[in-house]
Amino acid sequence: MFASAFTNSVFGFLKTYVLLAAASTGSAAGYDPAELAMFAWAGQGLLGVVQLFSWTEVADRIRTGDIVTDLLRPMNPLTAFLAADLGRAGHALVIRLTVPIALGAVFFPLRWPEQARTWVWLVVSVGLATVTSFATRYLINLLAFWWLDARGPNTLWLFGGSLFSGLAVPIPFFPEWAQTVLWCTPFPWMLQAPLDVLLERGDPAGLVCGGALVAGVMLGFAAVLQRVALRRLVVQGG
Amino acid sequence: MADVADVLAPYRRLLVAQIRSQTQYRLSFAVDLALNATITVIDVFVLLAVFRVTPELAGFGLIETLLIAGLAQVAFQLADLAVGNLERVPFYLRTGLLDAVLLRPLSAFGQLVVLDFMPRRVGRVVQGAVTYGVALVLSGIDWTVPRVLLAIVAPIAGAVCYGAIFTAGAATMFWLVEGGEVVNAFTYGGRDFASYPTPVYGPWFGRLLGFVLGLAFVGYLPALALLGRADPLGTPGWLHWCTPVVSVVWALVAASAWRVGVRHYQSTGS
Numbered sequence: 001m002f003a004s005a006f007t008n009s010v011f012g013f014l015k016t017y018v019l020l021a022a023a024s025t026g027s028a029a030g031y032d033p034a035e036l037a038m039f040a041w042a043g044q045g046l047l048g049v050v051q052l053f054s055w056t057e058v059a060d061r062i063r064t065g066d067i068v069t070d071l072l073r074p075m076n077p078l079t080a081f082l083a084a085d086l087g088r089a090g091h092a093l094v095i096r097l098t099v100p101i102a103l104g105a106v107f108f109p110l111r112w113p114e115q116a117r118t119w120v121w122l123v124v125s126v127g128l129a130t131v132t133s134f135a136t137r138y139l140i141n142l143l144a145f146w147w148l149d150a151r152g153p154n155t156l157w158l159f160g161g162s163l164f165s166g167l168a169v170p171i172p173f174f175p176e177w178a179q180t181v182l183w184c185t186p187f188p189w190m191l192q193a194p195l196d197v198l199l200e201r202g203d204p205a206g207l208v209c210g211g212a213l214v215a216g217v218m219l220g221f222a223a224v225l226q227r228v229a230l231r232r233l234v235v236q237g238g
Numbered sequence: 239m240a241d242v243a244d245v246l247a248p249y250r251r252l253l254v255a256q257i258r259s260q261t262q263y264r265l266s267f268a269v270d271l272a273l274n275a276t277i278t279v280i281d282v283f284v285l286l287a288v289f290r291v292t293p294e295l296a297g298f299g300l301i302e303t304l305l306i307a308g309l310a311q312v313a314f315q316l317a318d319l320a321v322g323n324l325e326r327v328p329f330y331l332r333t334g335l336l337d338a339v340l341l342r343p344l345s346a347f348g349q350l351v352v353l354d355f356m357p358r359r360v361g362r363v364v365q366g367a368v369t370y371g372v373a374l375v376l377s378g379i380d381w382t383v384p385r386v387l388l389a390i391v392a393p394i395a396g397a398v399c400y401g402a403i404f405t406a407g408a409a410t411m412f413w414l415v416e417g418g419e420v421v422n423a424f425t426y427g428g429r430d431f432a433s434y435p436t437p438v439y440g441p442w443f444g445r446l447l448g449f450v451l452g453l454a455f456v457g458y459l460p461a462l463a464l465l466g467r468a469d470p471l472g473t474p475g476w477l478h479w480c481t482p483v484v485s486v487v488w489a490l491v492a493a494s495a496w497r498v499g500v501r502h503y504q505s506t507g508s
Contacts, residue, residue, distance in 0.1 A: 003419035010423040013443055014430050021438040022292040029291045107440075155273040163280050173287040 005099050008044050012100050016040040016108060019169075029172040034111040035199050036170075041104030042198055043167055043191060048096035049089050049126060050133040050190050052161040054154055057081075058141035063148055071230070078219075078226055082134055089130040093123075113200055121204040125194040128211035133161075133190040135218035142222070145229040160185070166192030189214045248344055252352040260357050267358065274361035278315065281307065281433060282369055296437040297470055301376045302461065303435060308370030310432035310457035313396025314425075315362040321401045323354035324408035328418050331411060337505050346500055347405075379464050384479075391482055392460035396432075398485035399456055402492035403428055409492070409499035424451070432456040437470050444471075455484040 019036040022028040031039065047053075058081065061067045070077040104110055113119065140153040147153070162168050164187035171179055171192045182188050193211050197204050261267045285307055289300040298306070327350065330336040339349050370393065379385060407421030414420070428451070431439070436448040436458045448454030462469055463478035 003417050007419045007423040007427070010427045011430070013439075014427060017439045017443065018288065018295070018434055021295045021434075022288050024292065024294075024296075152269060152273060155277055158277060159280060163283055168280065168284045169287045173291050175290065 001095075004048075005096075008048070008096075008100055009103050012041050012044040012104060013107075015044070016104070020108075029170060030201075031170065031172070031199075032111070034109045037104060037108040038101075038110040038112075038199060039166075039170055039195055041100045041108075041110065042097070042195055044104075045097035045100040046126065046129075046191055046194060047167060049092040050129045050194075051085070051089070051092075051137070052133065052165060052167060052190065054158055055137045056141065056154060058138060059144035059154070062141070062144040076226075078138065078223055081138060082131070082219075085134045086127075086130060089127075093126065111199060113198060115200070118197065118200055118204065121197050121208060122194060124208050125197045125204070125211055128208065128215045129190045129194050131215040132186050132211065132218050135215065135222045136186045136190075139218065139222045139225055142225050142229050145232075160187045161190070164188065165190045166195060170195075186214055186218050249348050249352050252349070253355055256352060256355045257357050270358035271361035274358050275365040278311065278362045278365045281311065281430075285433075296435050298435045301373060302465060302467075304369065305373035305377050305464065306435055306457040306461045307433040308366065308373040308457075309393055309396060309460060310429055311366035312363070312370045312393040313432070313456050314400050314429040315359070315366040316393065316397035317400035317404060319356070319359040319363055320397070321351050321404045322359065323356060324350060324404050325418060325421070326350075326354055327408040327411045328415055331415055331503075334505060336503065340500075340503070347496060350408075374464075377465060380466060385464055388460055388463055388479065388481075392464075395481040395485040396456040396460075399452060399481075399488045400425065400428065402485070402488035403451075405492040406495045409495040412499035412502045428453050428456075432458065452484045452488060455481045 016037050019028070019031075019040055020033050023031065023033050023036055026032065028036065058067070058077075061070065067077070070080065073080065101110070113122075137157065140157050143153045164171075164182050164185060166188055171182060171188050174182065189211050193207050196202050197207050282304075285300075285303060288295070289303070293299070295303055327336075330339065330350070336346070339346050339353075342349065374389060379389075403424050404421075407424060410417065410421070428447070431447050432453045436444050436454045438444075439448070444454075448458070459469070459473070459478040460481050463475075468475070469478070
């Protein structure tokens with residue numbers, strides 16, 4: 001716990017300084033320094049809530065054959081894993097989000113929301129971002145049914161999760177056309193959308209509706225792929 | 239000379255066996271190489287995105303920063319290829335496998351390095367070398383003999399620095415066991431730190447990581463020497479050539495830390 005908070009903070013400093021240097025003229029891609037600092041620290045905090053790290057739990061269970069145990073339970077594995085993930089995110093929201101933002105506030109001026117209702121929008125938006133992240137991760141894990149080694153899809157996940165989600169740099173840093181393409185993928189909805197809500201950029205209702213739509217679509221994809229996979233399941237013997 | 243070859247023979251055999259086993263499936267290995275190269279391209283994309291919204295970072299342009307990042311990338315990836323698997327020391331400690339390693343009449347460090355050697359990381363080294371090569375060509379360096387030597391030696395010396403950080407970090411595991419995450423702050427965090435000009439960072443943070451930990455010597459200072467630029471932080475010109483010296487100091491520190499750590503080891507008793 002302490003170890004990951006420490007590492008998370010070191011990366012928070014690294015990110016903040018680079019973003020602030022990019023805004024030496026007073027702003028960068030429409031963000032002022034206080035917004036960039038908040039973006040960096042809140043992003044470090046949300047990273048652990050929406051879970052953008054490598055996650056191969058389901059893929060490993062498919063490879064070892066343990067997935068059969070999950071299938072024997074009178075509950076859809078997608079629902080069961082989602083419930084567990086939301087529980088994890090709820091815990092992380094309290095611990096992992098508050099610590100980096102508090103630390104960032106000690107060292108840098110941060111831009112806090114001006115309206116109280118932003119906090120309500122933020123919690124909803126983070127919840128939807130977590131569902132989108134979970135559904136995408138689950139989808140990638142399911143590929144292990146066809147591709148026993150989930151390393152390739154997982155690399156794709158790491159690539160999208162850090163570069164296209166707003167974790168490495170804010171999405172508005174990319175060229176216009178790339179931004180349009182990216183918002184059509186689930187990735188910006190996992191981090192950039194809740195951060196936009198927090199920094200009060202754009203319409204929160206629109207961001208939350210978009211987030212709900214993407215979360216629903218990704219969960220649907222995951223459910224369909226799960227059904228397809230189970231129809232042609234070959235249990236690893238042993 | 240024959241004695242050295244004799245001493246190294248078992249390590250060589252272990253290493254060759256490891257490489258052969260991991261490259262047995264050619265297509266799978268090729269995919270792994272490509273994936274490893276892909277994942278490190280992220281840093282280049284980030285750099286390009288940052289320079290899309292600003293013409294300079296702390297007075298350094300895109301190509302100059304790319305040179306710094308290229309140096310840091312090659313150094314880090316070489317170290318990661320050579321000794322990056324020391325990250326697995328906590329696993330050896332927890333499972334008690336380290337007992338088996340220590341019982342053999344070979345060096346513990348040497349065994350740990352060759353036992354988990356990952357040839358697929360070569361993909362990352364190649365990617366870093368391409369970035370560095372492109373930056374060297376584009377930055378219009380006024381080539382002299384010392385600069386040619388520095389361009390070759392700096393990434394290797396930087397790799398020794400990162401290798402030492404990996405080693406010292408692994409040595410602390412003998413006390414912390416579960417502190418792998420903290421080490422990441424210095425290894426991966428150290429890679430990210432060295433990828434940008436040191437003046438980008440705040441005064442205390444930049445000095446602490448750049449000059450106390452010596453990470454400014456990986457990318458920033460050798461890049462200044464290659465470009466023939468003065469340091470906005472005011473360090474003297476001769477210091478920009480000192481990366482090899484810093485790497486020797488780091489290696490000595492890491493070697494003693496490792497020795498103390500192994501001596502401290504008490505088996506899990508299982």
